[in-house]
Amino acid sequence: MYQPPNQGQAPQVVIVTPGGQPPPRVVVRSTPAVPPAPPPPPPPRRWRSEWGLNLRLEGASFGSAEGVAADAAMGGLGLSLRYRPVPAFAIDLGVDVLGGIDYNGFKRTEIPLSLSGMIFLNPRSRVQFYLMGGVNMSYADVEREVILASDDPQVAGTLSTVNEEYEYFGGHGGIGLEFRLSRRVALNIDGLAFIRNRTDERATQYPEFVDPETGRTTNVSGGGLFRGGISFYW
Template sequence: MRIRPMAVSALLVAWIAPAAAFAQQASPNCPPGGWFCEESAPPSTTSAPPPALPPPTVTPPPSAPPTAPPATTVIIPGSKNPPPVVIYQQAPPPPPPVYVLRPPPTRAALPPPPPPPRQHWRRWGLNLRLQGVMMDNKQSQISSMGGAGIALRARPVPHFALDFGLDAIGGRDYLGNSRSEVPFTINAMVYANPRNIVQFYMLGGLGWSSARVEYDYSPSPMTGASTVEYPYRVEHYSYFGGQLGAGLEIRLSQPISLNIDLIGFIRGRTDSAAKDHPEFTDAQGRTTNSSGGGLFRAGLTFYW
């Protein structure tokens, strides 16, 4: 069954009218016929007005955040052949460094080099020498003596040697007489620097000598007559004395060296006729059997 609109309206009016009349009777503060009435408070017994209320705080509504424009979607129709798919692969990380710990090289303790071979010390030597006799300035104008010699040299240690020598010397002696001598000497030699090539040494020792002297008392050209009964006379003398000197030994090689030395000697006669027939007499008649001089020697020594 269909309800018409007019009938519905009539029913609503009939329902609302009694309700409005009831509301007007219930509120004494509403004028008659008023739809909306506010309830009024009963009059206050005090005469003081109520305090004024602060004005309400008006809070503006929060602004809405800006909205981004809507994204535009572009649809591209697909092609027949899709693009190639590119796959990016990250390169593998480099391998971690490998540290090889090597032990420090061990130094092999090398044995010390062997000592140099010890040179064989040559303890024996044979000396061959030439020599000349040195005299003072009062000698005769024809005085001159020289000779040669040989010596056996024993050198047990580098700093010391013993020299056993035999020499032959001849010529005109200090007074101009013809003289020949054969001296035998024993000398001790002390070397200062035996390890050097040039070695300095000092020597000293004892000596014995045998001499033959020819005296010529023939007539002189000035006087024309001899002053003695026998113009020619030969004498034999014996001597004992000592010598002292110094020299150099120059090593030419291991077995050969050159010797140069200077020696001074002093001696006296030891034969039986020394007391009765002295050898020297000066202008004042004084006699003596002592004599001295110097020797300059040079020679080669061969060691073994």
């Protein structure tokens, strides 16, 4: 376009360009929100050493060998203080009180003391299988009947009741199961076999067992204990 100039003015030239570039298109893309990462799992609980108190009921077995009194049966109760420094091992210090009729048919009260080691084969399970073994010493009071020998014919041949005190030392071993009801409470059942030797001063002079057929004597004895109880841990 050309516009003639007015008088005294310079000519003006205007250049008009048709069309033109459209404004740039803006594309907005939405990115889905990233979910937050799950929290890390809690660290595994560190094992802390445990103390425990075990209370139990038990019965004794004398086997089926010849010479066992027909009414032989003993039972009782006991308790143990237990220390478990690591999951797979514990130390058990126990005391028991047993009473009844012994192998020879005499009335007996016996108090065993035991020191045992316990190996737990699957310590992380709710039902734990363990092996147990150790040493024991025991004191027994035995009431027996003897035939008196005397120059007095009224006394000779009569029966009299005497009390004798026996002492023993030996070892034991067995297996058991512990059922964890909670972190603090557990039930257990186990079976132990034991063997021991009589060690009191009268043992050599008056042996405890005499074979009536051969006359052989011994102070070595053995048997089994079957126990069930409950443990409290802290």
